[in-house]
Every structure is written in structure tokens, then in C-alpha cells.
Amino acid sequence: MEWLRADQWSPYVAGMGIGVLSWLSFLLSDKPLACSTTFARTSGMIERLFRGKKVQDRPFYKEFPPVIDWQWMLVLGVIIGAFISARLSGQFQLSWVPSHWQAAVGTTPFVRWMAALIGGVIMGIGARWAGGCTSGHGISGTLQLAVSSWLAALSFFVGGILTAMLIFRVLLR
Amino acid sequence: MTGVVFGFLLHKGGATRYDVIIGQLLLTDFTVVKIMLSAVVTGMIGVHALKSIGLIRLHVKSGAFGSSVIGGLIFGVGFGLLGYCPGTVAGAVGQGSLDALFGGFVGILIGAWLFAAIYPKLSAILNKGRFGEITLPELLRVNAWAVIIPLCAAIVTLLFWMQESGL
Numbered sequence: 295m296e297w298l299r300a301d302q303w304s305p306y307v308a309g310m311g312i313g314v315l316s317w318l319s320f321l322l323s324d325k326p327l328a329c330s331t332t333f334a335r336t337s338g339m340i341e342r343l344f345r346g347k348k349v350q351d352r353p354f355y356k357e358f359p360p361v362i363d364w365q366w367m368l369v370l371g372v373i374i375g376a377f378i379s380a381r382l383s384g385q386f387q388l389s390w391v392p393s394h395w396q397a398a399v400g401t402t403p404f405v406r407w408m409a410a411l412i413g414g415v416i417m418g419i420g421a422r423w424a425g426g427c428t429s430g431h432g433i434s435g436t437l438q439l440a441v442s443s444w445l446a447a448l449s450f451f452v453g454g455i456l457t458a459m460l461i462f463r464v465l466l467r
Numbered sequence: 468m469t470g471v472v473f474g475f476l477l478h479k480g481g482a483t484r485y486d487v488i489i490g491q492l493l494l495t496d497f498t499v500v501k502i503m504l505s506a507v508v509t510g511m512i513g514v515h516a517l518k519s520i521g522l523i524r525l526h527v528k529s530g531a532f533g534s535s536v537i538g539g540l541i542f543g544v545g546f547g548l549l550g551y552c553p554g555t556v557a558g559a560v561g562q563g564s565l566d567a568l569f570g571g572f573v574g575i576l577i578g579a580w581l582f583a584a585i586y587p588k589l590s591a592i593l594n595k596g597r598f599g600e601i602t603l604p605e606l607l608r609v610n611a612w613a614v615i616i617p618l619c620a621a622i623v624t625l626l627f628w629m630q631e632s633g634l
Contacts (some may be wrong), residue, residue, distance in 0.1 A: 305501035308480025337580035371470015376561030392485035403495025414574015417545025425537025442530020453543015458492035
């Protein structure tokens, strides 16, 4: 079982594993692998803590009710699965600032935290706007040959590459 | 259970690391594209084979230029700043990245909530250029395998070329 403890697998092996997992999720659960709707449902659950049933007045939460569903459990599973993998390979480590960011920007956790928070807000809006994320559109949608998903996935990378280049190759030069 | 395996594979592939994702967006590390394209080829063949024998049905998302492209570009801006996506941010939380937990995870929740709040005002732009739940084979009016076989061949060729050229 030494392979379970390896630091990293070939990206092709990990990718093919995810591909096989997508067969199983269609076959056993009648669902594609996807993550981002969970964030929308959870945001509604949090709003419900403050505003009670009035949350249901928002048309968005009528379409996507703030409840724990299959995909919510999937995202919870992703956290657990990555934790198990990191522990098995001895890589689990609490850290604030990733090394590439440290080298380019600095070691201050606050700066990285703000960038991640703002990036997250923009991503949260974009994921709902496009109706999916890198897993729902980028993997599950493209493998079903959905036109919407191919357009969205290409747009994710065009936007991402331009933004990363602007930050690290232009602004921080 | 599916999620646990998904998270395990994302971490083992390296896709839960900020450095790997930002390296992809800066076009210096192609790990993310390798994982995604391997998953897409494997998934595409298997899922369509299962559909051909009637064991599963597809779940194609509806789309419009106003939602898929504009939303995709907005997502991309967040992707470049955050350096994780909604799936890998969860994986990054599992590996102990606090920027993913307190920054990315919380940020995506806030963003999704903001979207829900402005959603009623966006219907004109979200529906601009709507084409619905169409797939590439339906668009081209051909059998699904007439798209799958050449597309998978092209992706595999691209992956071999990337490997050969040291990307």
C-alpha cells in the first residue's frame, strides 16, 4: 500500500481516476461530479440563520433551495479525502501563505488572506453566473460534450490566465 | 464516499496546491490541464458508453453566451486571484491551507450569496444568446461518437506532445 503514501501521483493517473469516478457517480447516483452549487446552498443556509424563512423569498433560493444534498456531501467528502491523502503522505500542514505567493508578494498572511477572500467573492459570483465551476463545467460538462460547459471552461482559463499574468508578470514585475 | 475519493485524487494529483494551480495559469506547470484532460477523455468514453447501453442519462447544463462566457470570465478573474477553484479549495482546506479556508472558502460563500441577492436583476444578461441544453454532437447534427473519437484522439495527441516537449 506504499502508493497510498506517495507524495504525488502522475497527473494522468489521478485524472483517469477522476474519469472513472465520473462513470460511477452517473451510474450509482445519477449525478455529475460538481462542487459550486454547494456554496450557493450553504450561503442560503447561513442567511436563514439570520433571516429565517424569508430566505425563500429570493427567487434564486427557490430554484436552488438552501438544503444539504448529495453534492453538499460530496464537497464535505473532498475535504476529508484531501485530508486523508495529505496525512498519509505526511504533507498535512497548517499554512497561511503558499510558497509561490511568498516569493512573489511576501509572507504577510493578511495580504494573502485579503487576495484570497476577494478572489473567492469574484469566483463565487462567476460560478453562479456561469452555472458551474471547474468540476461541474470543466470536467463533468465537457465530458458530456455540453456546449455551455466547453464555452465556460475555456472562459475560466482565459480569465484566469489573463488575471494571473497581469498580477505576476505585469504588476509585480 | 464519492467525494472522499474525489478529494483524495485531487490531492494526490497535486491540484489542491496553490503553487500548482497558479503555475498552470502562468503556463509554467501543466499539471492541472493534464489531470483535467485525462479525466475528460476517460470520463467521456465511459459515460457515453454507459449511455449507449441505456444504463445512465446525461445531465447537460443549459447555457447562453451571456452566462457561460461572461460568467466564465468573471470566474477566471477570481481563479487568478484565489488560485483555487470551488472543488480544490475544499481539498486545500483538507490539506491545511488556511488561506483556502478563511479566504477562498468564505469568499466563495459571500460571492454566491451576493449573486443570489442580485439574481433577479440579471435575467436579461444571463439569457443573452441563449442556446439551451445542447451538446456538440446535437449542434453538429452527428452521432456522439463522431465527435468523441476525433476529440479524444486530439486530446491524447496533445497530452503526448506536451509530455514530449517537456511541459
